[in-house]
Amino acid sequence: MTxxxxxxAILLLGYLVVAxxxxxxF
Structure with missing residues (x-):
């Protein structure tokens, strides 16, 4: 689960960076 x-978390950070x-x- 970890x-x-x-x-x-990595995917979310990458999405925020792209945004x-x-x-x-967007």
Missing amino acids: IVAAVL LIKPEK
């Missing part, structure tokens, strides 16, 4: 939580870099896509 590994799953880590993967979800900050390319806000026109």
Whole structure:
């Protein structure tokens, strides 16, 4: 379960970074 939580955290961070870099896509 810890590994799953880590993967979800990484995906969420990546999504936030993309949203900050390319806000026109959202």
